[in-house]
Amino acid sequence: MLEAKLQEAGLLKKLLDAIKELVTDANFDCNEEGINLQAMDNSHVALVVVKMESTGFKKYRCDRPMPLGVNLASLTKVLKCAKDDDTCTLKAGDGLDSLNLVYEAKNSDRIAEYDMKLMDIDAEQLGIPDTDYDARITLPAAEFTRIVKDLSLLGESVRIEVNKEGIRFVSDGEAANGSVLLKPTDGKVKIGDDDEEEEEEKEDEEDEDEDSAKAKKKAKKQKKVKKESNDDVEMNGDEENGNEEFTAKSDDEGEDEKEDDEEESEGSSKKRKKASSSKSKKPAKKAKTKKDDDEYSGGVDIAMNQHVTLTFSLKYLVNFSKSSSLSDSVQLMMSNDVPLLVSYSFESGYIRYYLAPKIGDD
Amino acid sequence: MLEAKLQEAGLLKKLLDAIKELVTDANFDCNEEGINLQAMDNSHVALVVVKMESTGFKKYRCDRPMPLGVNLASLTKVLKCAKDDDTCTLKAGDGLDSLNLVYEAKNSDRIAEYDMKLMDIDAEQLGIPDTDYDARITLPAAEFTRIVKDLSLLGESVRIEVNKEGIRFVSDGEAANGSVLLKPTDGKVKIGDDDEEEEEEKEDEEDEDEDSAKAKKKAKKQKKVKKESNDDVEMNGDEENGNEEFTAKSDDEGEDEKEDDEEESEGSSKKRKKASSSKSKKPAKKAKTKKDDDEYSGGVDIAMNQHVTLTFSLKYLVNFSKSSSLSDSVQLMMSNDVPLLVSYSFESGYIRYYLAPKIGDD
């Protein structure tokens, strides 16, 4: 039995607008902590993760975990029937195959109720390791949107380079080449939270600096429960080198939590600046980036351990940038040869996208 | 080597918006005086002329004349990547086949750089004689846009009549006929700067009043260097009657200058009002119409030597009127049986269109 009352239906509408083009069906995994959604995009190239914490709801109750298989087009239609500032109550019974949505106008003089058919979706939950990324950038969401849209006019893909100068987006096209450089607002790129600061980075697995070594340890730890799933094949160019980003995870959720705590104490002993660390240090940890918007200044913040250069499909990035309506800022997390993480945080939740880099010159 | 820094990329964007539908490829002819563009529209019916004087740039340097062959669709794309208030620096090396554009945001924390491929365009520069038009009208650009758009809903072409009453736009269509009359704001049409003021005008070449005779003299003078170009054939219905409007010109620019001086002294002895003459007397002379906007009052000003009635394709006029974003006012210059000149002036430059009148009842 789920009953979750959202103060503003608009949030859900925005979330659906953000992902409906990428994903057609997905499970809304509800448990006592909130609602999570995880889905590969239709072409299995990108991974979308949405988290809505129970604390973000006006009322929230979920007796036992239940996955609600939703056709996103249907849900979008149903949500179109809500005004942005209506409250929205989601209800699902344990044995039932439908989701009940009730919209109440602010002044309560209007109550609309919808029942949407649910479906069975056998999508396994992937385990997403809490990677420490080598480059962590916070920038205005509108700026990111602008850049990827601009560059998508010129070419198919963008090379993103993070170095001491800042972050640079480069696209080569038929008619023209483009390059956009963003410098950090305060003028300096925060460099390194480890002892290493090499000029040119690994192209492979030789990097054994502290953070990435730890990340791999984690990945390996999770690998022990990894299943032969097809869902994450595209995300992992090198399936067998211990660098898997996504692995089907066990039901034990405690593991991630423990890892986080461990990292936190470590992180605080490093030379990261407080301002930047609170914003971008722990991207994969819930409640860390919460309320970013409230404190977001509108600037560009860049922290990096080493230079990172990765190439991505602009089509996807443009798609991701639709989430701008959910947050003023966006975080980009990158390490070489690892999927990019694009994260938009909102009050008590986030929406994240993972996109594998293009390999070679395609 | 060209290096030209524009304070506002918006100017270039507006220029391209104005012409990109008319012309696909064009040379940006750069020399020490500035940048000029001249191109026939795709169907070789209209001529577009753009001038950006070097003084309009924040920085300008062009060592030697260089024609930059540009695909306007490509340039439009690249310019879409600039915000209107970004500065825009154009650079082109002498031997290189690409144009470099750098956009800097106001606060300079964002630098975007684009390289656009150039192409070879063998378009000859046409010589455009400095005609003295029989009717010179200044009106609000928005008014002109409105009129041609309105009338284009009714018919294909518009008959423009200038007489003592004012300027009248008439269109006959299947469903309805339309007629819009604009009277001069100050109530009077400035009439004639010669001794003649006949009621009904020439349909041919019998008019030998002072100004038009001189204009023809000029046309003939330039004809001596006219080449057998195809570019201007469509502009000249009557190639052999000494009334050619556009001729491939020699490299000698001095000729035009001398003519202008000559006219000026003459004009000052005529009964033209100072205000109107400074605005519309010398449309084809650079720096004469500069800063029109600064002094433009928003009214309609009409000066004429004789009645003029000409018919034009509305499709083109509607297209021309896209330049409204560049200026509050537009000048229409007309003489019978001669192409209409539509001119929008902006700070240190202008964009002009020439359109041959329709002959007969087509």
Place this chain on the structure above:
DNA sequence: TCCGTAGACG
């Protein structure tokens, strides 16, 4: 910001 056109999906 709205409308029209083009592309994708059912």
Place this chain on the structure above:
DNA sequence: CGTCTACGGA
């Protein structure tokens, strides 16, 4: 083949 959605232009 028709409908719906998304993107581009006015």
